[in-house]
Amino acid sequence: MRKLPPHTSPTSSTEAIAARIRDAVVEHRLPPGAKLGEVALGEIFGVSRTKVRQALIRLAQEKLVSLQPARGAYVAKPDAREARELFDTRRVIERVLIERFAAGATREQLSSLRQHLQCERQAIAAGDTALRNRLLGEFHVLIAQMVGNQVMTDMLRELVRRSSLATLLVQTPRSASCSSDEHASLIDAVLRRDAIGAVRLMDEHLAHVERDLKLSGLDGEALDLRAAIKV
Amino acid sequence: MRKLPPHTSPTSSTEAIAARIRDAVVEHRLPPGAKLGEVALGEIFGVSRTKVRQALIRLAQEKLVSLQPARGAYVAKPDAREARELFDTRRVIERVLIERFAAGATREQLSSLRQHLQCERQAIAAGDTALRNRLLGEFHVLIAQMVGNQVMTDMLRELVRRSSLATLLVQTPRSASCSSDEHASLIDAVLRRDAIGAVRLMDEHLAHVERDLKLSGLDGEALDLRAAIKV
DNA sequence: AGCCGAAGAATTGTATACAGTCAATTGGGG
DNA sequence: CCCCAATTGACTGTATACAATTCTTCGGCT
Numbered sequence: 476m477r478k479l480p481p482h483t484s485p486t487s488s489t490e491a492i493a494a495r496i497r498d499a500v501v502e503h504r505l506p507p508g509a510k511l512g513e514v515a516l517g518e519i520f521g522v523s524r525t526k527v528r529q530a531l532i533r534l535a536q537e538k539l540v541s542l543q544p545a546r547g548a549y550v551a552k553p554d555a556r557e558a559r560e561l562f563d564t565r566r567v568i569e570r571v572l573i574e575r576f577a578a579g580a581t582r583e584q585l586s587s588l589r590q591h592l593q594c595e596r597q598a599i600a601a602g603d604t605a606l607r608n609r610l611l612g613e614f615h616v617l618i619a620q621m622v623g624n625q626v627m628t629d630m631l632r633e634l635v636r637r638s639s640l641a642t643l644l645v646q647t648p649r650s651a652s653c654s655s656d657e658h659a660s661l662i663d664a665v666l667r668r669d670a671i672g673a674v675r676l677m678d679e680h681l682a683h684v685e686r687d688l689k690l691s692g693l694d695g696e697a698l699d700l701r702a703a704i705k706v
Numbered sequence: 707m708r709k710l711p712p713h714t715s716p717t718s719s720t721e722a723i724a725a726r727i728r729d730a731v732v733e734h735r736l737p738p739g740a741k742l743g744e745v746a747l748g749e750i751f752g753v754s755r756t757k758v759r760q761a762l763i764r765l766a767q768e769k770l771v772s773l774q775p776a777r778g779a780y781v782a783k784p785d786a787r788e789a790r791e792l793f794d795t796r797r798v799i800e801r802v803l804i805e806r807f808a809a810g811a812t813r814e815q816l817s818s819l820r821q822h823l824q825c826e827r828q829a830i831a832a833g834d835t836a837l838r839n840r841l842l843g844e845f846h847v848l849i850a851q852m853v854g855n856q857v858m859t860d861m862l863r864e865l866v867r868r869s870s871l872a873t874l875l876v877q878t879p880r881s882a883s884c885s886s887d888e889h890a891s892l893i894d895a896v897l898r899r900d901a902i903g904a905v906r907l908m909d910e911h912l913a914h915v916e917r918d919l920k921l922s923g924l925d926g927e928a929l930d931l932r933a934a935i936k937v
Numbered sequence: 938a939g940c941c942g943a944a945g946a947a948t949t950g951t952a953t954a955c956a957g958t959c960a961a962t963t964g965g966g967g
Numbered sequence: 968c969c970c971c972a973a974t975t976g977a978c979t980g981t982a983t984a985c986a987a988t989t990c991t992t993c994g995g996c997t
Contacts, residue, residue: 486773486980489763513949523982524949525756532720532760536767542717545949545988560857567802567858626791626868627798630861637857717950744979754952755979776958776979 492520493530500539500550501639502605504703507552515700553641561638562685568631573677575622577670584621595655611654642688650687723751724761731770731781732870733836735934738783746931784872792869793916804908806853808901815852826886838882845889873919881918
């Protein structure tokens with residue numbers, strides 16, 4: 476007997492739903508405070524509330540949504556303090572990462588990173604802000620992956636996502652381009668095996684990104700869930 | 707109108723269940739690989755599978771249990787690599803934490819920490835291994851809390867839990883006592899405002915803990931779930 | 938007109954029911 | 968006697984149904 480469709484991923488359809496919502500949150504298509512009704516989401520994805528609920532629980536644990544008892548799920552609203560703490564934590568981790576990367580980066584890794592940089596530039600040039608912001612974040616996760624500590628990589632990935640939510644990343648194309656330039660400088664420093672310089676650049680880079688964040692702003696009211704999620 | 711019983715926590719009854727299982731996992735009452743059947747757990751807690759499932763999803767995201775598609779939930783079995791990465795990550799974070807703590811610890815914080823140390827010693831003397839291991843871990847989280855970065859604290863808490871699972875923490879009373887002594891040395895260094903010494907001590911301490919871990923071992927078969935969870 | 942209160946609607950919390958998948962066991966054949 | 972295949976059993980995956988709570992709206996009172 477065939478099982479060609481080895482049956483769609485089991486618990487991973489839940490992850491697929493979580494991923495869709497997560498992307499919408501991280502890309503600011505769903506603003507902080509937006510209501511995430513279970514039935515509404517269920518209709519959008521064509522599944523029951525059970526599955527939606529499970530996805531929301533996951534996202535709540537990632538601190539991307541806030542579950543309010545008997546009130547419902549809302550996109551999380553990180554405050555200024557949390558934003559500061561997020562970037563502080565990132566600095567701690569990423570300083571070490573870039574230092575190690577400078578010490579051990581292979582030629583292939585650097586070239587792969589440069590390729591990623593190209594993608595960033597392309598997205599910036601094309602004015603695709605969603606893709607641009609995603610790529611700017613993934614740059615950092617990529618370095619973590621290359622360094623090779625899976626645990627640290629997973630943590631950083633979560634931190635980067637939360638950072639994106641915390642900063643109403645309405646980064647101007649100009650500051651995005653600036654970010655990308657700093658990424659390039661980082662690569663150069665690593666190429667020179669300049670660990671100290673790389674660490675300094677990473678510190679400055681994260682400080683710049685943090686400075687550009689404009690917290691708070693629009694309260695997530697009145698919103699078309701379907702439009703925000705349907706990519 | 708009264709709402710004296712503000713109604714038992716809403717989504718937090720799920721968290722209560724997760725906590726019970728989590729404690730059992732972290733304290734090694736449930737060995738890595740142990741099957742966590744949904745119906746069995748539901749009967750133990752007197753709830754339906756729905757709630758158990760939600761709790762298991764949370765624990766899976768904390769990497770304490772492994773969800774296998776259509777196969778069920780099992781206590782996670784971190785391998786040697788993951789254990790190394792966990793301690794590596796802890797070193798990165800805790801070095802910074804102890805450094806900052808040495809720079810800014812208040813008298814009250816130090817006294818509170820010394821009080822905790824007393825509890826550790828008491829548990830060790832009493833031969834209460836479960837409490838002992840819990841306290842030894844909480845020492846590190848406590849320092850994080852005192853330093854004040856909530857994000858970093860949460861991450862460290864998770865790392866500590868995972869460390870406990872990864873190491874088949876059958877720490878001998880002797881090495882536990884050793885751990886506690888190193889905690890005391892850390893407090894002393896902070897008291898002297900010796901940041902450099904404190905960092906060194908933390909590094910050594912984590913290295914010692916990591917060295918004491920004996921990975922693998924018994925495969926979690928044949929086990930009385932109820933006995934393991936009912937405290 | 939404004940505020941308080943109550944009934945109704947909508948949404949969340951939880952359990953149960955059913956369908957699908959995997960593991961085990963039994964029966965037959967080599 | 969061993970090995971393979973099909974049926975049976977147990978458990979997970981998902982949806983639906985019901986109960987409880989909250990929000991809303993409408994009516995009445997001050």
